[in-house]
Amino acid sequence: MSDPNHATQNVFDGTVQFPVLILRQDALTNNLAEMRGFCADNDVTLAPHCKTHLSPELWRMQQEWGAEIATVATVAQAAALFEHGVRRILIANEVVDRAGLRAMSDMRREDPGFQISMLVDSIEAVTLIERILEEVAADLPPLPVLVELGARGLRSGARTLEEVIEVATAASATRVLDLVGVEGYEGVFGKLSGAERDRAIDAYLDSGVVAVRELIDRGLVEAPAIATFGGSRFYPAVVERVRGALSPSEATVILRSGCYLTHDHGTYAASHADVPSRVGKPRLSPGMEVWGVVLSLPEPGLAIAGVGKRDVSYDEGMPVPLAIRRDDVVSELTGVSVTRLNDQHAFIRVSPDSVPLRIGDLIAFGISHPCTTFDKWRTAYIVDEDYSVESVAHTLFH
Template sequence: MKNHIFTLSSGFRGFPPGAEPVASTDIASRNWSPVTGEMALPLLSLDLQTFNDNVDAMMSIVKSHGAKIAPHGKTPMSPVLARQMVDSGAWGTSVADLRQAEVMLAGGLNKILLANQIGGHAAVTRLAGLLRKYPKAELLLFVDTPEFIDALEEQYAQEPSLPPLGLLIEISCGRGGVSTEGEFAAMLHRIDSNNDERLTLQGIAFYEGTCMKEDIHETEENLKKLFERVDKSLFLLKEVFGDQENVIISAGGSSLFDYVIEYFTRAREKYPTIQLLLRSGACFFSDNGNIRARLGRIAGRGKLGKESSMIIASFFKPTLRLWAEVISRNGESIAICGLGMRDSSIDQGVPIPLALWRGGNKVADIMDKSQTVKLNDQHAFIDIHEEEFRVGDVIEFGIRHPCTCIDKHDIIYGLNQNVTVTAAYKTFFG
């Protein structure tokens, strides 16, 4: 899989019926477009220039604040896109489980942050199998129970050839992780008592997104309590392990990373050897919903300084589009599109009609003249007012929540500024 070349053929969304199979590397030669009639709709596309701009913007922000980033690969589950972010400056990629880790390792990525404790003895056996296959992998793993360290120690004692494994103690904030100072101390001492030099404590981790509430004051109070626990944890870590170099603090999310960077900047004055490793992923894709709105609020808060706030306000534009054909009409104003819950995320809202296309040309921007009123499995009911539409027109949709939209698609089609397909990305959601 390292060469990332695959064959597109019938059965993939977007592939023109009756067309000959084509290698992903040759797709640009076909001059396909979702608006000219040959591609089977619906399909999901990625605006390549906007995505590149978003990647460059985030890398600039991270670097300017002395941090690093391992973008969460669970968002696109595409080793090619993950590799592109690494080539642009990311430390590596984050994943949620062992299957995702193997997808990324098979795709040629070497630095993996596995942002969960993975289970018990059986999970550790599976982890050992993965490490045997990829002995040069640099893997960081969340841990939060002494029993899991027992399982790791037992497995490593049986296999002297297993490579080193970096451990991050996760601090709970309403999800996985240690919940008390006593639990954190117990984990520190359990790892310290381990005799295998290949199992090393590299730092701590948390997910601040669970602090978020509708009331910003409540959110900030939750963050304050979380950061106080992180501070105490860093103090205990130093007491047990001394002044370690490059102590990692890993945090994730695309909604509150400004608070995380602000905390990191303060904490580094007290603990100069700490290194922030962010796991934000959705921000690179943005959306026409909550992600874009939350990024706008980060810019508005101004916690990252004038330059970074201006970058956030100017970039992080939506990259993803759904394209669907008007297949029927229901009365004068309701267009029935061949797009449904099998194609679009719905957990943070229905897709937003953006533009009407006819014969390969955009005939109207309709974001302020239309709305999606209902989705069935494979039908969307679009109320279009103040604009004429016809059966056969193509509607361009913005999406809400990239993570739960991309996972419905085996292929993401990369579009240039002329709305022509120049790339295709295989996803691996299983």
Template structure:
């Protein structure tokens, strides 16, 4: 059993006889996490962040799995990022005490949730502001509750850039926001600057945006407006975190600004969208190739062939309810025939998923291929965010496909 993991009571009853994916113990389809790959990915990202002298607050919306949040914090994460007040409540309920809400929080009930979180002992909470109206709503709630909230100015790409996102887009908007924040001293504490570069289409646009964010942060620091020491400078999704690290490295070395990167998909990675992004990172970044093996896909879907209606097509009991399909269809990589195979074997390269229904996948094969009803197929996925949110429980397995843990999600 892997260090730090305890057998979940629902995964086989006892440590001597855990469920095994190859023994018919697990109903399929199932979402399966490989423990070896998770451990590798946690270590890889920690070493990347350490190489740049930065902090990591992984975006928890990817998994919404507090058990994985805990492992990320144990592996050195500074905190956890979320997108909504509901997600922040989940993180807080499971012991996370530094939470960055990388979003505007609006609406009376949502803001009330923030006030409740601020009352938790040891909680350090951050959220974003990009308008006087948003700042006023937060400030009024803090004044009513006698609280103080850390806020980050959210920057958006400039008007002549193609990315569209919430955030301050020009100096006029920034000035208006700062004037409003001055009204709420003692209730809203300007802790730093935040941005999200993932809406931009290419490296040149991303670098330009990050450089602007660095410039704004330096200006606010020089003007004495940043009230947290060290101030926070935070950005970076899972595709451009290396560019953000490079462009903000000098800022991180200044000593009075903490650069907090927020990639969320690294813990599970994938075999599509983020595999391609990681390949680009390895090509352009000087640090990533020095860290050994790259990030590994850790999340796969296991499903059963339920019909072979004609020589060129099989139907698999897995569909849109089970796997992401927005950034590429799942890709079959392994198969296992109970009673024949000791371990999963590679599938033919020409097998391809051509379409998904709610509970069915159409698998293109060739006449004469060795595939039968009851065969178990293993699929790599593209875009882990929209696979995690389809499951309330995921199995963690070791190298012998024994289930050593269960991960619960809270979407």
């Protein structure tokens, strides 16, 4: 792996070891501007899911372009960002273990201005959290929580409006919790397709609107309540169904889309094009590439490159060969595809119509699903159009 402390001027200047993760600054800037405009046009707040990259530098970039809250999945992720100065965090998950709740309390105690919230989805969870917080955080203000709205058979979350009300009532009755709204994740319906998927998402988001209004009407949450939905695929539906139904006086609508920053060449590119929208969509560009070296040409039609499961995501599709660099020239690469990965090797099928590959060629691979590429790296070079290094982003994954 390349040394990020080395005075690298260009990823091809001979100082960078391959494989290497690069982020294209032009794509990042485009995506940041597009999402900021989309959120401003539709009066929604952006709280990007920072588990995508878990990078202080990339979070600060998002913050400079309008993101207000960092979303994470675990207390460890929250603590990592807290250590780098992030002071508004949403844990889009429940925390019910003593160590996790104690760590959250320690951060709040260390900085009284620190804002952190989390989810609850059952009376049992509320009861357990209350007992622990009474022991470890009795000196602190109530911890903000949101009731998680789920769907039968899919992830966590209260399954019915009645359950949402029960959980909200239990949380509101405690001294240590402050109920602030409703949370959900419409992405659980992503395995469905076409009209069936769209109907399921619409019905789910409509039930979220009903839940927010019901909690306000019952005096369980103050208006404007928080209504936070929006993964990286179907967030236009959140704007249409949730923001379109709830006035600003009723709810602050928060999107948690995380993968917009880099987009991808696979699952998000396909779903972004496929998702219908009456409220417009950001025009996103793929900005993440992993470059590797052709190591072997063991038989006709097969090339093996030094990029594998340790370097690129493969849970939502194989990496996509994009370009080749040979004799200091980068050009488009067609007629090749990755058929499988080993830990450190990509098996590339080379068609007769492709440029013949040579040992030592450098290949750029686009990826599908940024989250499970970022977590394989500790550094990423942010480059201009000529692959000159503009800055370095560090990740905080364990």
